[in-house]
Amino acid sequence: MFERFTDGARRIVVDAQAEARELWHHHIGTEHLLLSLLNDDGPISRTAAEHGLDRAAVRARLARTSEDPLDPEALSTLGIDLDAVRAATERTFGPGALDHAAGGRRGPRGHLPFTPSAKKALELSLRHAIRLKQKEIHEGHILLGVLHDDAFLSVRIATEAGVDVGAIRGHVDRLLTSRAA
Amino acid sequence: MSDGVTLAQEASSRDPAVGLRAVRALRELSERLEALQVASAREQGWSWQEIAVCLGVSRQAVHKKHGGKRRILKKED
Numbered sequence: 001m002f003e004r005f006t007d008g009a010r011r012i013v014v015d016a017q018a019e020a021r022e023l024w025h026h027h028i029g030t031e032h033l034l035l036s037l038l039n040d041d042g043p044i045s046r047t048a049a050e051h052g053l054d055r056a057a058v059r060a061r062l063a064r065t066s067e068d069p070l071d072p073e074a075l076s077t078l079g080i081d082l083d084a085v086r087a088a089t090e091r092t093f094g095p096g097a098l099d100h101a102a103g104g105r106r107g108p109r110g111h112l113p114f115t116p117s118a119k120k121a122l123e124l125s126l127r128h129a130i131r132l133k134q135k136e137i138h139e140g141h142i143l144l145g146v147l148h149d150d151a152f153l154s155v156r157i158a159t160e161a162g163v164d165v166g167a168i169r170g171h172v173d174r175l176l177t178s179r180a181a
Numbered sequence: 182m183s184d185g186v187t188l189a190q191e192a193s194s195r196d197p198a199v200g201l202r203a204v205r206a207l208r209e210l211s212e213r214l215e216a217l218q219v220a221s222a223r224e225q226g227w228s229w230q231e232i233a234v235c236l237g238v239s240r241q242a243v244h245k246k247h248g249g250k251r252r253i254l255k256k257e258d
Contacts, residue, residue, distance in 0.1 A: 064202065069209040074202040085210065093254060100254075101213035137223050 001122065004129065005137045012142055013037045013122070017112050024067030026108045027117040030154035031062055033122075033146050037139060044139040047175060051168045057161050059110070117152050121145040130175055140176045144169060219247045219256045 002010060020028045038045045038055035040117050048054070059073040072082040089097045111181040114122070125145030129137045146154045158165050215236070222232050229248070234238040 069205055070213070072203060073208045074199070074206040075210065077199060077203050078207065080207070080210070082210075085214075087213065089217060093221065097217055097254075100215055101216040139192070 001126065004126065004135065006056060006139075008040070008042070008139050009125075009137050009142055012040065012139055015039060016118075020112050021108055023062055023065070024108060026067075026112060027060070027115050028112050028118050029089070030117050030121045030146050030152040031058070031157060033118055033142060034154040034157065035062065036056060037146065040139060042139060043175060044143055044172065047171050048143065048168060050110050051163055051171065052161060053158050053163045053168065058157055061157055061160070070098075121148065122156070124148045134172070134176065138176065138179075140172050143172055144152075144176075216247065217244065217254070222256060223247075 002013070005013070012033065013036075013133070016028050016032040020026075021034040021036045023032075027132075035055065035058055038048055038058060043145040045055070045061075060073060063071060066073075069118065070082070075082050086098050122142070122145060125137050125141040129135070129141045132141075134141070146152065147158065147169055149155065150159075150165075155165055158168075193198045217230055219236075222235075230240045233243040236243060
């Protein structure tokens, strides 16, 4: 189904897997697609940020569900800067010392599966491209897909953050149609 | 962004889920630091007894926990 995706759109999907892995999640969900979209420095992430949907907030929200027990956000609530601890241990014990010390426990490896919602969101991005009579699927279409269904975790996160999801959809729609014109 | 982070922290400071997660992360950090320090002490020729005294635990406890582990400190090879 990725034939019509532009290079940029493909990168969003690939990066979503990296986002999931970094959180020690064993699946790629709409929340990872959203995080990946916000990571990019293009017009789509800027538009989302204008509406109050920014990467730092989404990342912080998702960090609470991270499966990595050594959670930098959790430690920061105690005033512990994990980066500083990491730097200090690496000075003494060499690069990656803190990760080697985790022993056998480590994050997910290999290919991570999409959740049914993430699959649906990607299919919806194609439907949005068709609706706008556009041949290629851009980052904007993925954002429309990811924000399409109120049941998606991505939409729940945005709504929790006080974002007007309808307003973003409208704005992205206009952005995509003006680009096509 | 810092405003958002501060707000989020204030809102979550009384949330047990946040506090418990922090405890878990702290325990994990402590375990990893202990593993590094024990491995380093062993490499420097410390006995299990000496390490145990510093950690405030019994020799048996420290040996049982760290005795059979693969090397985590990389030697220059």
